[in-house]
Amino acid sequence: MxxxxxxxxxxxxxxxxxxxxxxxxxxxxxxxxxxxxxxxxxxxxxxxxxxxxxxxxxxxxxxxxxxxxxxxxxxxxxxxxxxxxxxxxxxxxxxxxxxxxxxxxxxxxxDGFGFLASLEAEGIDIGAVRDRGAALLLGAGGAARSIAAALMERGFSVIVTNRTATRARELVETLSQAWRDHAAGAMPALSTLPWDHPAGVPADVSLLVNTTSLGMAGGPDASWAPDLTGAADHLIVADIVYVPCETPLLEAAATRGLTAIGGLGMLLHQxxxxxxxxxxxxxxxxxxxxxxxxxxxxx
CATH class of the missing domain: 3.40.50.10860 (Leucine Dehydrogenase, chain A, domain 1)
Structure with a gap:
């Protein structure tokens, strides 16, 4: 036996x-x-x-x-x-x-560890991405805060945008205070960006992360995707949604010729x-x- x-x-x-x-x-x-x-x-x-x-x-x-x-x-x-x-x-x-x-x-x-590990597993050089520009986070919930903290620890400037602008501002204020209270070293730049201005993704952004449920199957807007036409050619696009595996955001990134990373890797690595x-x-x-x-x- x-x-x-x-x-x-x-x-x-x-x-x-x-x-x-x-x-x-x-x-x-x-x-x-x-x-x-x-x-x-x-x-x-x-x-x-x-x-x-x-x-x-x-x-x-x-x-x-x-x-x-x-x-x-x-x-x-x-x-x-x-x-x-x-x-x-x-x-x-x-x-x-x-x-x-x-x-x-x-x-x-x-969560933040899992997100970064999922990028590295796809061959992404985190330091190189950081040196090319800021990280733009879509959403201001718990996932956004965890990912923002991990990115800040790696030296990223972080921009937060949310459909409700006050939530984005509150997240930045809370993160700023928490960093001063608990983290070592100088705090990277933290800012907000209006959800609909400027149109699309700014060219100085090197990493775009969707932390919302937009694009999720059965979610509030399963067909959602932002305008990527003005984005930098080196932009990395990541979506923490993993159902479906290829969200409309990732499809738009692939069509634009950008590197696209799905959410399943974060789920597994965390x-x-x-x-x-x-x-x-x-x-x-x-x-x-x-x-x-x-x-x-x-x-």
Missing amino acids: STPRITGKARLAGVLGHPVAHSLSPVLHNYWLERLGVDGAYVPLPVAPDQFVTAVRGLQAAGFRGANVTIPHKEAAFAIADEVAPMARVAGSVNTLVFGEDGRIRGSST ARPGFRAWFGAEAEVDAATVAYVSAVLKR
Whole structure:
């Protein structure tokens, strides 16, 4: 008889959300666990907001190694962590909790890491992109803040634009204060740009990132794409939406001859730090991983 993968010594982790049935994290982590032969399991944990603290303490008591956190629990995760990584403090978001043997909870944000790793996996030289111009972020939500913090850490000037201009200004003000409070070194330039002015993407922008749900299948505007005619020829276009894999924005970028990066890579790469912390193994985002998760998305 072969040795079972899950034993009484199994390492356990999961994802807390409300709802959580849509999450691809269990698919991804359990694929890696089986592929690497790790004695462990990763489970979906549907937890109502008023039960979040109780659930986290219960997972600690039950011997879990930690958990991912998704909507609507990221603020609560930030609050419950005994230690929060500096850039997670700048991002104002925690999506990964690690339960230490000392009883302390350590929180981090891996979204920004996942985004940058997805670019590097496509052969993008982050430093070269930074040196050619600013990063323009479409949207002013939690994903925008996490990605902006990661870009700022790499020295990017960041411009934020949002359909509601006040939200873009609030994001820049909040990020600026958080950087001064928690980050080391000089703060890169942070600014806003009106959503509809100037038309299209300015020529001095080297990286365009859509952090909104625009272009998402079933979203508020599934056919949305900005005007890219005036963009620089070296512009990198990234979309964190991964359903569909090629959004109208990415199609427009490809038509214009620009480098286009989809959102699936960010989803996969952001999971790697948590997997390493909980299961003690390095997960690889390779062609087999992409193919497996893509097949699940198409079901």
